[in-house]
Amino acid sequence: MAEPTTREEYDRRFKQTYRISGRGLPGVVMHLPCPFCAAAGWLDQPLFDPARAGSGRGPDVTCAECGRSAAFIYAYDGGSSTVELVQTGGVDPPEWVPCRRETERPTERPTE
Numbered sequence: 279m280a281e282p283t284t285r286e287e288y289d290r291r292f293k294q295t296y297r298i299s300g301r302g303l304p305g306v307v308m309h310l311p312c313p314f315c316a317a318a319g320w321l322d323q324p325l326f327d328p329a330r331a332g333s334g335r336g337p338d339v340t341c342a343e344c345g346r347s348a349a350f351i352y353a354y355d356g357g358s359s360t361v362e363l364v365q366t367g368g369v370d371p372p373e374w375v376p377c378r379r380e381t382e383r384p385t386e387r388p389t390e
């Protein structure tokens with residue numbers, strides 16, 4: 279499937295590729311599509327993940343289709359928690375993609 283070129287195509291593809299599986303709080307997994315092109319299979323994220331309680335950074339995940347990378351950044355200030363998704367690699371997405379680039383880009387790894 280081609281990379282979406284409009285927000286409408288992106289939203290339509292996201293609805294097709296996003297799904298939830300499992301049952302019971304510990305067993306539910308969100309199957310997240312790529313945040314930039316909505317390709318399926320970007321990241322399987324447990325809905326309830328005790329390892330993610332608190333501040334920290336998730337792994338950089340690269341989309342197999344568009345080659346862009348992103349990571350979740352978790353922040354907990356004692357009263358509330360936030361989750362932010364930032365782009366960490368790859369070419370700039372269209373301006374209508376709801377994800378900002380991380381201020382500092384990581385060092386590019388050599389291609390293998």
Ligand SMILES: [Zn+2]
Pocket residue numbers: 312313314315316317341342343344345346
């Ligand atoms: Zn992608």
